[in-house]
Amino acid sequence: MDGMVPVSGRQRAVTGRALAILLFILVVSNLLASPVEGTTATATEGAYSFPLSDAIMSDPDGFLILVNTDHPLSSSDKPADLVNVSARKTSSTAIQLRKPVSLALSELFDAAKSDGLTLYIHSGYRSYQTQRDMFAIRMERLGYDDKMVQKAGASDHQTGMGADVINKALIGQRFGESYAGTKEGQWLAEHCAEFGFVIRYPKGKEGVTGINYEPWHLRYVGPDAARYMTDAGITLEELWEQWDAYQSGEWVGGGDDAPGAFVIDDGELVGGG
Numbered sequence: 001m002d003g004m005v006p007v008s009g010r011q012r013a014v015t016g017r018a019l020a021i022l023l024f025i026l027v028v029s030n031l032l033a034s035p036v037e038g039t040t041a042t043a044t045e046g047a048y049s050f051p052l053s054d055a056i057m058s059d060p061d062g063f064l065i066l067v068n069t070d071h072p073l074s075s076s077d078k079p080a081d082l083v084n085v086s087a088r089k090t091s092s093t094a095i096q097l098r099k100p101v102s103l104a105l106s107e108l109f110d111a112a113k114s115d116g117l118t119l120y121i122h123s124g125y126r127s128y129q130t131q132r133d134m135f136a137i138r139m140e141r142l143g144y145d146d147k148m149v150q151k152a153g154a155s156d157h158q159t160g161m162g163a164d165v166i167n168k169a170l171i172g173q174r175f176g177e178s179y180a181g182t183k184e185g186q187w188l189a190e191h192c193a194e195f196g197f198v199i200r201y202p203k204g205k206e207g208v209t210g211i212n213y214e215p216w217h218l219r220y221v222g223p224d225a226a227r228y229m230t231d232a233g234i235t236l237e238e239l240w241e242q243w244d245a246y247q248s249g250e251w252v253g254g255g256d257d258a259p260g261a262f263v264i265d266d267g268e269l270v271g272g273g
């Protein structure tokens with residue numbers, strides 16, 4: 001309560017009137033300001049607004065970076081804020097993530113722990129060079145691309161925001177879809193958005209991501225985007241597709257009332273549910 005000065009009844013009345021006048025001015029100036037088309041995401045474009053704000057979609061922190069075969073990173077792309085994760089790991093080898101992502105992951109691990117579940121991070125940031133070697137080894141072993149290991153530049157792990165999170169039983173084992181049925185896999189699917197993560201390669205979206213279902217691969221996108229993407233059932237690819245549609249005036253659905261339900265003008269369903 002330091003610095004609190006007692007306010008007399010008269011002072012309070014004056015302050016109250018000043019506030020009322022200020023509020024009046026604000027309301028009037030707002031009414032007089034003519035709407036400028038397409039300046040912000042929250043302004044209505046036609047009858048619908050985009051579920052995420054312009055500020056989020058302008059992505060100042062790079063949390064929404066889309067990396068895949070069509071949008072690869074270069075060999076010199078490396079996050080500037082990588083740190084060694086303090087979350088529990090599957091081995092003693094250091095694992096790196098971008099600092100805000102590492103912090104969010106620790107919070108997620110703590111929350112899982114208080115629900116009685118122990119999570120382990122198996123893999124985080126991977127350099128272009130590491131990914132190139134992994135792909136080469138995989139191809140040499142199998143003789144074909146089974147899409148379990150991405151080509152250099154195409155891995156979500158190079159963003160420093162992708163993390164493979166597993167349970168104790170999976171350590172040293174081959175990861176598979178059955179992880180989704182474990183208590184830990186279910187917990188992740190249910191709660192990861194609260195900490196800003198999404199399941200980057202969901203089931204049924206293989207045609208969109210080009211990658212098999214990976215219930216262990218979390219990707220940080222920030223809490224608002226994570227909540228929207230999870231509720232709408234869309235991938236990062238689809239989020240940018242929606243944004244493009246919105247920006248070109250083709251967005252005819254969505255908004256706060258129905259975050260996942262939308263179509264594109266020509267009737268093609270791009271996402272939703």
Ligand SMILES: [Zn+2]
Pocket residue numbers: 123157162163164217
């Ligand atoms: Zn992964």
